[in-house]
Amino acid sequence: MTESLGCDEGLESLPLARPQGLQLNDRLSLFSIWQIRAALGVVLCLCTSNFAMAIETSPTLAAGRIFDLKSAIAVARENNPTLKQYRETINQATASSDLTRTALFPVLNWNINAGPAQNSTLNVASPLFGGNSYNYYNTNLQLIQPLFVYGSFSAVDSAKFQVDINLKNVELQERSLDSQVIQAFYNVIYNKNLLQWRMETKPVVQKSLDVSTYRYKIGRAQLLDVLQAKTQLANLEPQIEQARAAFEAAGAQLATLLGLENIKSISVRGKMKTLLFKDVVRRVDLKKYYLPELEQNKLQIDQLVKARDVEMGKYWPTVKFTGTYGPTAYSQSDLWNPNAVAWSAYINVTFPLFQGFGSKYDAAVYTSQQLQLMHVRKQLEETIFNNQTTNKTNLDSTEVSLISAVLADKLAEESLQEAIRQYRLATIDFLQFLTIQQTALSTKSQVEQLKYASIAAYANYFVAMGQPLNQLVDLLTEEEGK
Secondary structure (H helix, E strand, O other), X not given: OEEEOOOOOOOOOOEEEOOEOOEOOOOOOOOOHHHHHHHHHHHHHOOOOOEEEEOOOOOOOOOOOEEOHHHHHHHHHHHOXXXXXXXXXXXXXXXXXXXXXXXXXXXXXXXXXXXXXXXXXXOOOOOHHHHOOEEEEEEEEEEEEEEEEOOHHHHHXXXXXXXXXXXXXXXXXXXXXXXXXXXXXXXXXXXXXXXXXXXXXXXXHHHHHHHHHHHHHOOOOOHHHHHHHHHHHXXXXXXXXXXXXXXXXXXXXXHHHHXXXXXXXXXXXXXXXXXXXXXXXXXXXXXXXXXXXXXXXXHHHHHHHHHHHHHHHHHOOEEEEEEEEEEEEOOHHHHHOHHHEEEEEEEXXXXXXXXXXXXXXXXXXXXXXXXXXXXXXXXXXXXHHHHHHHHHHHHHHHHHHHHHHHHHHHHHHHHHHHHHHHHHOOOOOHHHHHHXXXXXXXXXXXXHHHHHHHHHHHHHHHHHHOOOHHHHHHHHHOOOOO
């Protein structure tokens, strides 16, 4: 099965065997200078295409499933164990909130007391049963209803705040995961292209060596040309292995982020798109932002106020209603006698009078904690501002470098075409041709590297500016769906 890798307008497209796992086809038969030109054109303009790689992925996914950027993010959100852990904290906080609310409801107890007893006869005119031991039986229902406990409603509110705080943690983790998946996804594509270029260059250099050797034998080239070609060919082997290792590492990183296990291969489809900031700001309203870390800090400050009320409640009076109803008897048969039933109902008010000045120190503790959170917020705002400034500067620098590199790539391509023509006419030696070829390949590689750096810079910038990453994903993939 073959696929055609798209190239820039005016250059040929060469059928390329689809990679199986990490086995990329490096067998190209070139028999003429014209074919060298065609192969070099392909090396210079290879664009991103589908590829397969042998990595461990999820048992719930069919082998060979093709992931685009959106599906990769969706799978990562579904499978990532760290994100699952954060989501469980929401369930935990919700249950804790429900548990806290139960303190507002009445408590109903059934008490049973049974056993021997004996009353004191000292200074008692008529001790029960003449001071002899007897059996005692008592059973009753006891109802306790809190009527006023300072901070009880604040405890419920504090638990609700914890649910919202944990929700912000999930949003922060989702944002971080999305950013990591975006960068890992395009890192795979970049390293795939780099490996492809290295392996496509090998047969071209081999053919160049054959041509140089032939020309040396007929006296139209120097021995230095042959040695230079051999040196370049020898240097390609470690470069290919390094590119292969980077490709495998990038794939493993992406698979880890996706939380995939136990299938043999996945395929990734995508293209590194060049984004310009002037076009992005037309699509994204930077004045509207959402930063979960700031919202989380505000919730923590509000929660602390409620927690303080709960802690200070022990220094306030409490009011409870208590009621009991049940029989008391000295023999088991009398428990069923209606005359043995007793009941009581009363209001209990407790006034804490002195607790060692604890209220003063508790208040000081919570005041200090509140000040700490306010300092954290100020530091957080400064960090966000610094991140925004740093990421915008990095984005601008990357964009300027990318524009310059694209122009240099165009010039290098034109230079290479002229070098191919002159080398065919023997008006330049192989060393000159080799230098121009290496410059062209290096420039093309730099363009792709800067494209990846630009995407990573945009991901970091969107995070710093509080912009939803799904807008960036739409910008990166909108042409792929057409």
